[in-house]
Amino acid sequence: IFNRSRFKVVTWGAMHLLESVLRVNRRQVQLEQIILLIIRCAIPILLALCLARMVVTDWGPFLHRIILPLAALAFLILVALVPSLKKLFGTLCAACIIYAIAAEAGIFGGGYEKKNVSSDSTDIAASTVILLDDSFSMNADGGFAKAGAFTEGFLKKLKKGSDASVVRMGGSASPIFAKPTSETEALGERSGQLKASYDKVDLIGSLDAGIATIHEGRNAKREIILVSDFRKADWEKTGGALATLKERLDNEPLKPAITLIDVGGPARENVSVDSIELSATSVGLGQKVLVRAELRNHGSSSYEGDLQVRL
Structure with a gap:
């Protein structure tokens, strides 16, 4: 050892x-x-x-x-x-x-931190909300038929993986489906079967519903499309609510693109019914009743004589 x-x-x-x-x-x-x-x-x-x-x-x-x-x-x-x-x-x-x-860091190569997501909704998978004006005024010059054809065709062209929702603006804002759906073709067919049957639109409520619905989207590309004839009477009642909605959109982490589709015809003379009163609260069979209507002239032309009214 x-x-x-x-x-x-x-x-x-x-x-x-x-x-x-x-x-x-x-x-x-x-x-x-x-x-x-x-x-x-x-x-x-x-x-x-x-x-x-x-x-x-x-x-x-x-x-x-x-x-x-x-x-x-x-x-x-x-x-x-x-x-x-x-x-x-x-x-x-x-x-x-x-x-x-x-x-x-933005030293070179072009900064992109302030750029918005910009791409056509039919190019990539997108989350889309369509606000569809279905008021009576849309029936003039086939406006609602154009709106229905656009909505149906657009939804059928969306890429696989997209989700969409259609919100009816007439009366009170109401989506066709409760939540955004990936079955965009079925949603398009359902939208093409709608009828314009409301006397006014809930513009602010519809925009608010559109922003709330877009939050449920699954895609980075988001878009809100407003299809209307942009009747002057509907937009005059918004007041400062549009500014509040704009501020709300500016604070969104993923800002949706806003697209306006005008399907209305050229401006024309228009007379609307403000109110209707009956001489009796209940009307029996064969009983005569007096109907009083207040009309508003939105145009520059004057009307004399009898006006034909359909009930």
């Missing part, structure tokens, strides 16, 4: 060359281990990206946050696989990372 513990130190002149080689090899192994660690950490991220239902609404963020980091990871892998070109691939990897960070 005592003999085994004895050893003799021999001084060898070339030992310093082996020490330098061992240090270089140790650094190379450490670098490879770090690269392998990064690759292993990136595998779950890549799987999540593959399984996610991503919607590209702006190529700037997609390039800086997804494409460039993946390109940097690919160059990093090549550094380990092709040691002879590690300087080239290392430089490219660093360039991708620096460009992504600089573009994200």
Whole structure:
């Protein structure tokens, strides 16, 4: 045992060359281990990206946050696989990372933090709410037929994964379905069968219902479409409510695009009925009753004589 513990130190002149080689090899192994660690950490991220239902609404963020980091990871892998070109691939990897960070900070490449999501609803999956004016005035010049045809055709053209809702504006705002549906074709067919049968529209209530409904959408692209003849009498009663709705929209994290579709015809003379009074609260069979109506002339022409009224 005592003999085994004895050893003799021999001084060898070339030992310093082996020490330098061992240090270089140790650094190379450490670098490879770090690269392998990064690759292993990136595998779950890549799987999540593959399984996610991503919607590209702006190529700037997609390039800086997804494409460039993946390109940097690919160059990093090549550094380990092709040691002879590690300087080239290392430089490219660093360039991708620096460009992504600089573009994200808005130094160059065009800032996009203040850009709104802009894309046609039929190009990508979208969450859409259509506010459909179904008041009597829409029957003039076939306005409601145009509105129904537009709504039905638009809903049938939406991309797979889209969801939509149609809110009837007549009377009090009421959606056709309680919640947004992905069955957009069925919703379009149902919308094409509607009739304009209300004397007025609830403009503020409809816009409020549209904003509340768009919150239930599943897509980043959101749009509210108002289809109406934009009767002057409906918009004059809004007061300051529109300013409140605008402020509410400005505070939305995902601001919906607002689209106005005018299906009304040219301006024409119009006479409306303000009120109707009967001489009796109940009318029996064959009993005569006196009907008194108050009319309002919205045009510039004067009317003389009898006016024909249909009840």
